[in-house]
Amino acid sequence: MEKIILQKNINNIHYYPKHIAIIMDGNRRWAKKNKKLKYLGHKKGVKTVKKIIGLSLKYKIKALTLYAFSSENWKRSNQEIKFLMNLFQKILDIEAVNLKKQDIRLKIIGNINQLNFSLQKSITKAELLTKNNNKLLLNIAINYGGRWDIINSIKKIAFKIYNRILHPNDINENMINNYICLNNIFPVDLVIRTGGEHRISNFLIWQIAYSELYFTQTLWPDFNEYDFKQALNFFRKRHRRFGGD
Numbered sequence: 429m430e431k432i433i434l435q436k437n438i439n440n441i442h443y444y445p446k447h448i449a450i451i452m453d454g455n456r457r458w459a460k461k462n463k464k465l466k467y468l469g470h471k472k473g474v475k476t477v478k479k480i481i482g483l484s485l486k487y488k489i490k491a492l493t494l495y496a497f498s499s500e501n502w503k504r505s506n507q508e509i510k511f512l513m514n515l516f517q518k519i520l521d522i523e524a525v526n527l528k529k530q531d532i533r534l535k536i537i538g539n540i541n542q543l544n545f546s547l548q549k550s551i552t553k554a555e556l557l558t559k560n561n562n563k564l565l566l567n568i569a570i571n572y573g574g575r576w577d578i579i580n581s582i583k584k585i586a587f588k589i590y591n592r593i594l595h596p597n598d599i600n601e602n603m604i605n606n607y608i609c610l611n612n613i614f615p616v617d618l619v620i621r622t623g624g625e626h627r628i629s630n631f632l633i634w635q636i637a638y639s640e641l642y643f644t645q646t647l648w649p650d651f652n653e654y655d656f657k658q659a660l661n662f663f664r665k666r667h668r669r670f671g672g673d
Contacts, residue, residue, distance in 0.1 A: 445617030445663050447491040448484065449639070451631055452477070453623030454647030461647070467511055472649035474519060483656050484564055485530065491565040491614050495631050499539065499573035516570060517547045524554035531563035537609040538572030539580075565613060572609070574633030581607035610635055618663045622648045622655075640666050 452473060459469030477494065484492045497512060527534055536551045543551075584607045588594040605611055609632075616632060616639045624645040628636065642659045644651070 443664050444487050444489060444660055445640075446489065447493070447614040447616045447618075448489055448659075449493040449495070449616045449619045449632055449636065450480070451495045451619070451621040451623075451629060452648040452651075453621060453625055455649060457623065458647040458649040466508070469649060470512065470515060474515070476649055476651050478523075479652065480656060481530075481532070481564070481566060483653055485532075487656075487660065489564065491567065493537075493567040493569065493610065493616065493632070495569045495572070495629075497538075497570045497572070498630060499571055499576055500630065502571075513544065513547055517550045520547075520550040520554045524557050527554070527558050527566065528561060531561045532558060533561040533565050534558045535565065535567045536570055537567055538570045539576060540571065542571055567610065569609075569631070572631075574628075574630045577609050577632075578604075578634055604634070608634055615639075618642060618659065620644070620659050622646050622651050 455469035455473040456466045457469075458472060459466045462469075480494075481492065496516070501512075502509065524534070534554050536555065540548055540551060581604055585594065585599060585603065589596060610616070616636050619628065619632075619636050619639045620642045621628070622644055624643070624647075626643050628641070640663050642662050644655055644659070646655050
C-alpha cells in the first residue's frame with residue numbers, strides 16, 4: 429500500500445525537480461535567424477533568464493544553475509567578450525536589489541579570479557546583498573568549466589595532503605564533493621540544454637552523473653513557459669533508479 433501511495437505522489441503535478449541546471453544555447457543563432465546583430469541575441473537571452481527565474485519561483489524549484497559563460501568562450505572575439513562581460517556587470521548591478529526583494533540568493537561559480545576587478549567587485553556586492561535569501565538559490569556559472577572544477581578541487585586536496593592535514597587514503601567521493609562547486613546544496617536533478625545540441629559541453633561533469641538530461645531544439649531566446657513545462661513533464665515521467673533496481 430505504501431508503494432502505491434508513493435507512486436501516486438511521484439506522478440503528482442507537484443513532483444518537480446529541486447535543482448535544475450540549464451545550458452543556455454542559441455543566442456547567436458537566434459540573432460542570425462532573425463537577421464539581427466548577435467549582441468541583440470544575448471540581450472534577448474537575458475530576458476529569457478529573467479522569465480525562467482520567475483518560473484522557477486512559480487514551480488517552487490529550490491535551486492537553478494545557469495551556464496552563462498564557459499571557460500572555452502574566451503576563444504570568441506575580443507569585442508564579443510567585452511560586450512558579454514559588460515552585460516554581466518550591468519545586470520548584476522541592476523538586478524541584485526530585485527533578487528533580494530524576491531528572496532533569491534545569488535551565487536557565482538567558476539574561476540572568478542580571471543575576471544576583471546570591476547566585475548569581481550559587482551559579484552561580491554550582489555552575493556553579499558542576497559546571502560540571507562532562501563526561496564531560490566540562483567547559481568550563475570561564469571568562466572566555468574567542469575574539468576577546471578575537478579582540477580581545482582584536487583589542487584585543494586593535494587595542498588592539504590602536502591601539509592599533512594590529509595592522507596591520500598582519505599580521498600573518496602564525499603571528499604571531492606566537499607571541494608567542488610555546488611557542494612552542500614541539492615544535487616542537480618535535471619539538466620536542460622536548449623538550441624538542439626546533444627552534449628553537456630564541459631558543464632558540471634562531476635555533479636550531473638545521475639541527472640536527467642533534456643534536450644530541446646528551441647533556441648534560448650525563444651525558450652518560454654511551455655518549453656519549461658515540457659522539460660518538467662519529461663522529468664516527472666522518469667523512473668530514477670540511481671544504479672539500483
